[in-house]
Amino acid sequence: MSEIEATGDLLLFAGEHDKVASVAPVTAISPDASLVESVRRGDHDAFGKLYALYSPMVHGILLARVPRSEVDDLVQDIFLVALNRLNTLRDTNAFGGWLAMIARNRAMDFYRQSRETEELSEEMAGRSSHDTEAREVLAVIRQLPEAYRETLVLRLVEGMTGPEIAERTGLKAESVRVNLHRGMKILRERLGITETV
Amino acid sequence: MKDDYLWDKSGEPDPEIERLERIMGGLRSRRGAEDLMPAFEKLSRRKSVRPSAKWLAFAATVAFAVLALGVFGVMQRQTGKQETAKSEMVMVNPTPTDSLIEEVAPPNTSGETGRTENDSQGAATTQTTKRSPLEARRRNIVRRRESFITQQERTEGLLAKEQLLKALQITSTELDSVQKKVQGDEKAGPSS
Numbered sequence: 001m002s003e004i005e006a007t008g009d010l011l012l013f014a015g016e017h018d019k020v021a022s023v024a025p026v027t028a029i030s031p032d033a034s035l036v037e038s039v040r041r042g043d044h045d046a047f048g049k050l051y052a053l054y055s056p057m058v059h060g061i062l063l064a065r066v067p068r069s070e071v072d073d074l075v076q077d078i079f080l081v082a083l084n085r086l087n088t089l090r091d092t093n094a095f096g097g098w099l100a101m102i103a104r105n106r107a108m109d110f111y112r113q114s115r116e117t118e119e120l121s122e123e124m125a126g127r128s129s130h131d132t133e134a135r136e137v138l139a140v141i142r143q144l145p146e147a148y149r150e151t152l153v154l155r156l157v158e159g160m161t162g163p164e165i166a167e168r169t170g171l172k173a174e175s176v177r178v179n180l181h182r183g184m185k186i187l188r189e190r191l192g193i194t195e196t197v
Numbered sequence: 198m199k200d201d202y203l204w205d206k207s208g209e210p211d212p213e214i215e216r217l218e219r220i221m222g223g224l225r226s227r228r229g230a231e232d233l234m235p236a237f238e239k240l241s242r243r244k245s246v247r248p249s250a251k252w253l254a255f256a257a258t259v260a261f262a263v264l265a266l267g268v269f270g271v272m273q274r275q276t277g278k279q280e281t282a283k284s285e286m287v288m289v290n291p292t293p294t295d296s297l298i299e300e301v302a303p304p305n306t307s308g309e310t311g312r313t314e315n316d317s318q319g320a321a322t323t324q325t326t327k328r329s330p331l332e333a334r335r336r337n338i339v340r341r342r343e344s345f346i347t348q349q350e351r352t353e354g355l356l357a358k359e360q361l362l363k364a365l366q367i368t369s370t371e372l373d374s375v376q377k378k379v380q381g382d383e384k385a386g387p388s389s
Binding site: 042044047048051052055056059063068071072075076079080083084130131133134137138153155156157158159161162163177180181184188193 | 206221222225230
């Protein structure tokens with residue numbers, strides 16, 4: 001699996017001019033960095049906290065890309081991979097961006113390996129009307145460009161705010177704001193929701 | 198503003214966004230870190246056994262230093278052996294350089310000027326046939342000896358020479374005084 005360490009002004013999703021997503025340069029030492037250091041030393045509580053902080057982000061990134069039934073297992077896989085490679089992370093402040101990159105790459109690998117059976121299992125499972133509506137909206141979101149997709153899932157499913165998305169993923173706040181507003185506008189159009197002024 | 202609500206949930210809430218949040222919130226994961234704890238413990242145990250990069254670097258540095266010292270020691274020993282062998286070689290033939298050079302280059306005396314060309318040639322050939330094996334060996338030793346004398350050896354030699362001269366001077370003065378005493382005693386005659 002190819003993996004890029006997010007440590008600078010790395011531009012993501014290049015080639016699509018209308019979407020803005022770039023990694024923010026990390027300068028100050030974040031409180032999460034000390035958590036990462038504690039996890040490196042084998043601190044269980046620190047690992048629990050780090051998981052609670054970052055698992056929604058990983059879950060959201062995966063949910064925007066892979067079948068829902070696979071997401072939970074993949075989240076755990078990604079954390080295991082990250083734990084194994086934690087010593088290779090040079091800048092602990094960039095943990096979020098690094099983990100997000102692992103999650104994106106893992107989602108791509110998932111599609112390279114197997115695909116059809118996952119979609120079937122999702123179809124076969126019995127759902128409530130609320131859940132059916134959620135799946136329908138998710139299906140629409142998944143048809144949006146990647147940068148919008150990820151930001152909207154993190155905002156609407158995981159309940160993260162714009163600043164939280166920027167902080168966790170290591171993206172610039174302006175990029176997240178633009179993607180959130182543009183993505184929401186397209187989603188409203190596709191769902192037939194008229195924007196209230 | 199409704200834009201602010203989408204951005205950071207502040208300001209006036211957008212009812213459509215709120216509805217979407219309610220619907221989509223059901224897709225959140227409910228799994229915690231508990232399932233991963235055994236794997237985490239296993240990993241951290243394995244990592245605590247594995248030496249860290251810093252320790253590996255330190256061990257590598259120490260190993261390199263020991264290796265360098267070993268190589269240096271071996272080289273020193275070899276040089277020492279070579280020097281001993283050379284000094285032994287010189288001791289086998291301790292003939293002074295000057296006498297060797299004299300032997301190698303025969304003096305051009307006036308008696309030889311009257312000789313004929315053939316005579317001188319014959320003499321030269323007999324000289325070379327007589328001297329050549331010994332001469333070559335000595336020459337070789339002299340060359341080697343000259344090339345092996347270092348600055349330190351020269352200084353040591355000079356110091357030894359000075360010490361020997363001083364000792365000789367002291368001995369000669371002592372001998373003089375003893376001689377004078379003996380001579381004085383003889384002039385005075387026997388006491389008994």
